[in-house]
Amino acid sequence: MPETQARQVVEVGYGGNERLMMNMGPQHPSSHGVFRMILTLEGETVVAVDAVIGYLHRCHEKLGETLTYVQYPSIASKTDYVAAMTAELAYVSAVEQVAKIEVPRRAQYLRVIVAELQRIASHCLWLGTWCMDMGGALGGGATVFLYCIREREMVLDRFEELTGARLLYGFHQVGGTRYDVPPGWDKKVRETVDVIEARLDEYEAMLDANAFFRVRTQGVGVISRELAQSVGVSGPLIRGSGIGYDLRRAEPYSSYGDFDFVVPVETEGDCYARYLVRMVEFRQSIRIVRQALDGLPQGPISSRPGVKSVGQVRVPKGEGYARVEGARGEVGCYLVSDGGPKPYRLKWRGASFSNLAVLPHIVPGHKVADVVAIMGSVDPVFGEVDR
Amino acid sequence: MIAAFVVLNAVLVMVAYLTLLERKFAARMQSRIGPYYVGRPHGWLQPVADAIKLLLKEDIVPTAADRWVYNLAPIVFLLPCLLIFATIPFAPELGVADLNIGVLFFLAVSALEIVGLFMGGWGSNNKYALLSAMRAVNQIISYDLPFIFAALVPVVLAGSMQMSAIVAAQQGLWFVAYPLVGQLAFVAFLIATLAAENRVPFDILEAESELVAGFRVEYSGMKFALIQLGEYAHMLGTSFLGALLFLGGWLGPGPVALGPVWFVLKALLVFLVITWVRWSFVRIRVDQILAISWKLLLPATLVLLLATGLVVALRGAGGA
Numbered sequence: 001m002p003e004t005q006a007r008q009v010v011e012v013g014y015g016g017n018e019r020l021m022m023n024m025g026p027q028h029p030s031s032h033g034v035f036r037m038i039l040t041l042e043g044e045t046v047v048a049v050d051a052v053i054g055y056l057h058r059c060h061e062k063l064g065e066t067l068t069y070v071q072y073p074s075i076a077s078k079t080d081y082v083a084a085m086t087a088e089l090a091y092v093s094a095v096e097q098v099a100k101i102e103v104p105r106r107a108q109y110l111r112v113i114v115a116e117l118q119r120i121a122s123h124c125l126w127l128g129t130w131c132m133d134m135g136g137a138l139g140g141g142a143t144v145f146l147y148c149i150r151e152r153e154m155v156l157d158r159f160e161e162l163t164g165a166r167l168l169y170g171f172h173q174v175g176g177t178r179y180d181v182p183p184g185w186d187k188k189v190r191e192t193v194d195v196i197e198a199r200l201d202e203y204e205a206m207l208d209a210n211a212f213f214r215v216r217t218q219g220v221g222v223i224s225r226e227l228a229q230s231v232g233v234s235g236p237l238i239r240g241s242g243i244g245y246d247l248r249r250a251e252p253y254s255s256y257g258d259f260d261f262v263v264p265v266e267t268e269g270d271c272y273a274r275y276l277v278r279m280v281e282f283r284q285s286i287r288i289v290r291q292a293l294d295g296l297p298q299g300p301i302s303s304r305p306g307v308k309s310v311g312q313v314r315v316p317k318g319e320g321y322a323r324v325e326g327a328r329g330e331v332g333c334y335l336v337s338d339g340g341p342k343p344y345r346l347k348w349r350g351a352s353f354s355n356l357a358v359l360p361h362i363v364p365g366h367k368v369a370d371v372v373a374i375m376g377s378v379d380p381v382f383g384e385v386d387r
Numbered sequence: 388m389i390a391a392f393v394v395l396n397a398v399l400v401m402v403a404y405l406t407l408l409e410r411k412f413a414a415r416m417q418s419r420i421g422p423y424y425v426g427r428p429h430g431w432l433q434p435v436a437d438a439i440k441l442l443l444k445e446d447i448v449p450t451a452a453d454r455w456v457y458n459l460a461p462i463v464f465l466l467p468c469l470l471i472f473a474t475i476p477f478a479p480e481l482g483v484a485d486l487n488i489g490v491l492f493f494l495a496v497s498a499l500e501i502v503g504l505f506m507g508g509w510g511s512n513n514k515y516a517l518l519s520a521m522r523a524v525n526q527i528i529s530y531d532l533p534f535i536f537a538a539l540v541p542v543v544l545a546g547s548m549q550m551s552a553i554v555a556a557q558q559g560l561w562f563v564a565y566p567l568v569g570q571l572a573f574v575a576f577l578i579a580t581l582a583a584e585n586r587v588p589f590d591i592l593e594a595e596s597e598l599v600a601g602f603r604v605e606y607s608g609m610k611f612a613l614i615q616l617g618e619y620a621h622m623l624g625t626s627f628l629g630a631l632l633f634l635g636g637w638l639g640p641g642p643v644a645l646g647p648v649w650f651v652l653k654a655l656l657v658f659l660v661i662t663w664v665r666w667s668f669v670r671i672r673v674d675q676i677l678a679i680s681w682k683l684l685l686p687a688t689l690v691l692l693l694a695t696g697l698v699v700a701l702r703g704a705g706g707a
Contacts, residue, residue: 020514020517022514022515030596043676044673122610130630132596134670135588135668139587139588139666139668139669140587140668141669141670141671142413143416143417143667146419149420210668212671215671365473367673369650369672369673370672371597372596372597
């Protein structure tokens, strides 16, 4: 059977044969939200997996059609609530593209800073939850989890100082950003990234040379280069499979061309390769944050006036697709405008949705314990999958 | 009779506070505080609160469960876990029964916990529990052999299966410091203990991120508490065994009356090492666990046991 074709689900119950059908989710400690996997097992080995999504569907795209361009950015953050900043950025970029609105350079730099801080926070949560999947809430995994949450809290504190919110920000607005940095904020951000950079060394000391961590991740859940391309995964998954595709480099938006950073690529395609890619991304994000803080230009933070009424942004008739590199991959927003204060049609391209589609290709043949390791390495956020 | 009563109650109280110790220790490792508010300072009433909470919880029996097996399982599980304390002397002449086959009794009874465990997994009629019970049988069978072989090294060195005789033989040198064989056996003993106690990295039968809570997923209230109690009692018992076999039992500086104190401290040390490992590693997969046991630990402990026999034979020849 060609590897790129998902295997058929075998529906069997208790009776007669040696196969066992087991539900993982929608309520399960390692389902990272509400996701259901119907596993068909032969002993410990998974022979088929049927993935069921949609438990967190909140009509996001329809909601986008009923809210104005001023209102929706803070709702856009709820699609991917772990990396809210990049979801907002994708939406306002799409609006700006259709309306041909220029964004001041200071706002572009601020967007880069928050996007990269968000990537750090999101990757912290990924590492923590992934290790908890493999190590258990009553084991070493919980230790890594709590360390990572400690660092994520620091980033969230910075966001709170900037926007007043810790999870869903409403920081972006069409034409720029809603808030400017408070006094002393850049110094605090520098201290934060310094601490996180030092802590990253600790994580690597804990995990890289850890034989148990390696046997759980190396050679597990291999996504080949061809499979990655045919399924359309993005972000750390495709970079872990030997393709150096990063929108920040391939199609620079929001002044990313000004910054110096490395796009990590690993060729193995297994969970460990994805781990390595994300660990480099941590450091590169820190590097970009520092550069953006150093070069933060003076000037206005928005090319449009502040929010006075919800219907004040009018977008001419047209359509556009904007995409940004989120923490999990390519986050796209397709927008059709009919000239009114609200979009005529809105379509999200969630990175997690496409990344999750790789599961039925790579899970069969692994043990039950590997299923959670693979799930964690894909790092899906179900707000973004189900929308 | 009275001795048994005292030991049983002492063990139960110790087990309760063992959970507090582990939670505080884990909290330290994870830059947390741990239990704090229930009984200040440092949550010393937390185990009591936990016990009351578990007693008051509703007892749920799944309709599809095999009722007899399901209800008996916690008791069958707990019994051997408490019985192992019968042969442990806490000081010379201080214990329930210092059998002349103490170590054998301990090893045999402690392996019986698997029966209750499998009953729980089977009787729950839950797929997670069933899978966990399958894993449990795999794992216990694989790790009891290296566990026994490692525990037999001190027996061979001491030339007796009586616990007090083994401690007496360590008068000059604790077996953990016995050149090469003792040290290696202690390491093997610790690894096998981790597996026998189902601790991370070998806790695949609990595996809450895959199997939710494994064989005890359907248990609630006091039945859950009994299983938990059994698990910690077993761990405490094994820690005592480790202290007896390798760390010289009640031997230590100071008057003889301090013996039990030393003994408990050494057992807690073993327990904390197990806990330390638990909170710093990820869990490994079932096939990897079996591979470690059959390909590495079992041959290694067998060779170690043979080497120990050789050492003792040479020592005997040299001495005589």
